[in-house]
Amino acid sequence: MALLQPTSAISNLNHNSHALRRRLDSIASMSELRQYHSQVVRLGLGGNNDAAGRLLKFLALHPSGDLPYALRLLRLLPDPDPFLFNTLLRARALPPSAAASLLSRMLSLSLLPNRFTFPPLLPSASPSPSSSLPFALQLHSLLLKLGFFSDPFSQNSLLCFYLSCALPDVARRVFATAPRRDVVTWTTMISGLSRSGLVDEAREMFDVMPERNSVSWNAMIAGYVQVGRFADAFELFDRMRREGLRLDKFAAASMLAACTGLGALDQGRWIHENITRNGIELDSKLATTVIDMYCKCGCVEKAYEVFEGLEKRGISSWNCMIGGFAVHGRGEDAIELFKQMEREGATPDGITLLNVLSACAHSGLVSEGRYYFNYMIQASNIEPKMEHYGCMVDLLGRAGLLEDAKKVIDEMPMSPDAGVLGALLGACRIHGDVEMGERIGRTVIELDSKNSGRYVLLANLYAKAGRWEDVAEVRRLMNDRRVRKEAGRSVIEMNGEVNEFICGGMSHPQAREIYETVDEMLNRIRLAGYVPDTEGVLHDIGEQEKENPLYYHSEKLAIAFGLLHTKSSETIRITKNLRVCRDCHEASKLISRVFDREIIVRDRNRFHHFKDGKCSCRDYW
């Protein structure tokens, strides 16, 4: 065909080649691409690298491109150049093995990688260090051999690669011997070290780096946030602002995550206001972070307001909002939102369904939960994963349907992990099935032997049955394995400051006043019928002695602090790291009535809204 092209058409093309290039660069859909591709072939340019490169850019890099098409196109080219390979290597969807074979095809055609080859190639070698490391080492030596070590992009990518495979030692050596280090080199180290958990080392580098930009600041702030060092994140954020850097969307996202972690509503609100005031675009990611902050700081209503105001809702925004309703025990709202999502044509994913199931579990909606689980298996393309089974076990187990929960486990296509079995163990504890609980519990502490919560659950089960010798044995096991029980901590924000309490702790400057308030608080609720619930206490000691630690649980200290420092109309908001114990739950209900206060507690799993002597979880948690 190409041979039969009339010469006039060819010269016409040469004349118009600039226009053709422009058109090829503005392809917006696959149908357009097909049109242009056939036009290119008809014009006899099927083997032209310049035209092919433009087609490949769309096929490999555009979200609605077609990677297999791109790979076929490349194979058909008689004389490809490195640019074409580099373009394909940039494709996000390219599997690592395909990247490796592209490189070897390149080399077999005697095409040398250039400085644009390594940056996209290196990350494709990273996800599984054990299998791809030899390949990575080959890449590294090739990079050196070809002299790209002094190319900043190649060098920084190499550094990033080693850090992302959690090989900080190698990264440090590359860094130390680097011929030149720019702000990206330093920032890559900071971000990578943080991701490996080496935040303090990252901070040392941050403090000595010669030049910082907003990315560097945020990499360090995000590093603190990732490991839960929220106070350090706040400190650095303040310094950043003092040094005159403005809040951008990345810093906003990191700081919102810090607020979410702490349950610091006031600070979170402040960031949200600044996003609006500074005209920072509320894209789908940032919107989700804002919604999550409001949900996890106890303001579902505000979260929903933000959610409703979004022009475009990404899947994460839907998921986040459904999950928000779930943890607040608003199961019906979560289900309603899920239905709305389907009506609006958004496609749910595994997390959506997980959140819906979780909503059913938190609200005790057993038949709805069963319905959505079946729906998932039969009507959606989403395959239930471990976590979905865990959620179902939790839902059924909590409702006392222990045999049904067990059946779900028996019929799972994979073997249950500690999380799934742990859900059943929890249910056994609630419903006092010592026999099943013991069997499951023993397995769980072997599967998840470092998690103190598992031991505590098993010990609680024994304690409930009065089997004190077994309680002691579990404690011995914990000692032998050096597993420490996590200390309960409660946090309450006051005037932008975060106050943290631990059980029986005296380190707060107002400790005396707080303890006096606790005593007064307890005296008043005693008159309203408060009887300490010692079930959660693990010692086999007299009832009288058992009560003491309960009185000064971190949560009660935080509530007392809240009563001391807020007006009578204000809601007291508390965030804690463990689950609310039975005794604190009862006490909080009574306090909400006797002191006429709304108290919102976020525990490890969900929210409790205490009001007028009742809790939003309807004692179902």
Next chain:
DNA sequence: TTAGGGTTAG
């Protein structure tokens, strides 16, 4: 062409 942000059961 390299470095920074999102949802996930118990």
